[in-house]
Amino acid sequence: MAELAADVVIAGGGPVGLFLAGLLLQEGVTVKVLEQRTSRNQHTRAIGIHPPALQALSRIGVVPTLVREGVRIREGVALSGGRTVGTMAFGTVSANFPFVLALPQFRTEQILADRVLALDPNALVRGATVTGFTDDGAGVTVAFESPDHPSLAPARATAALLVAADGARSRLRGALGVAAARRTYQDHYLMGDFDDDSGLGEKAALFLEQQGIVESFPLPGGIRRWVVRLDCPAGSATATDLAGLVGRRTGIVPDPATTSMLSAFSVSSAIAGRTVAGRVILLGDAAHEISPIGGQGMNLGWLDAEALAPLVLEALPGGPADSHFSDFERARRRAAVRARRQAEINMALGRPLPAPLLRIRTAALGTAASIPAVNRWAAMRFTMQ
Known part of the structure; x- marks a missing residue:
């Protein structure tokens, strides 16, 4: 049996697991990241990186590349019935990063992976599916399968700590017997990426229409x-269907022949009852699944990792993990509850309304946007500050 050894094993090589790996490797901690995927998903949903996350990511030196490749969104505009209702400027939300950065998740992941591999070429093990673990109180042994690496099959990895960053459907959370409080919502969405002939430039835009946002x-x-917000799941909707919906609600018709991504999703959320169990720590979506509306989930996971890294350094090489991480668990749960609440507000603002109520809501939003203090407060909340 092949065996890997590290101070910390991270199950999951998505953006959150990779960021934590980078933070720890920089401090001389040995890390193994076990990632089931052998290639990156080009259709991942997350694109927005908020200023607090950029500040955190700057700790591992990847921000110059992210900013160079991404689009800096400095302003958002709300429209309804063909007219501008209000604008939201991000210029005052952060001294260092006065914008929201838009970059597809697959590229963000690649930049993070490149940094991890620059720190340790052997840290990332792809094609590795975690099948179980044992925690003897002094350390963790992780069993995994790796068909792409026959020399490692069957395989295990030993570590002082195991971090489960294996996503919203976390297998490790289930193995721990940790329940997650789940909510489902009446909101369904269809989205796609098209060549941009909207005339909106580098602005984000919210079209508040009677049929939905x-x-x-x-x-x-x-x-x-x-x-596009829908009343029911999108089913087998096509790029042409999406372009038609956008056109009917906004007057802008994307060219369906240029679509490079099409995806549909229904919204749910979940927050794990606990995130620390012995020497295993749940991180990112494994600990809290947040609605994609508002773009908070990935950013929240990065802030989790930033808070966790110094505690890992304190906990190594031994000692009960729970004694180091109880405050972390409480603080990050509070952050997840706040993020879920904000996402729920975002979704509520985008639901269909009868024309009279839509006019009232639109007028109220316009009035709020015209008050500088309120506008800045809303921009701070939108950017997770």
């Missing part, structure tokens, strides 16, 4: 993402 964000390479 349409959200739109610029992406690198002259691409624009369109997200």
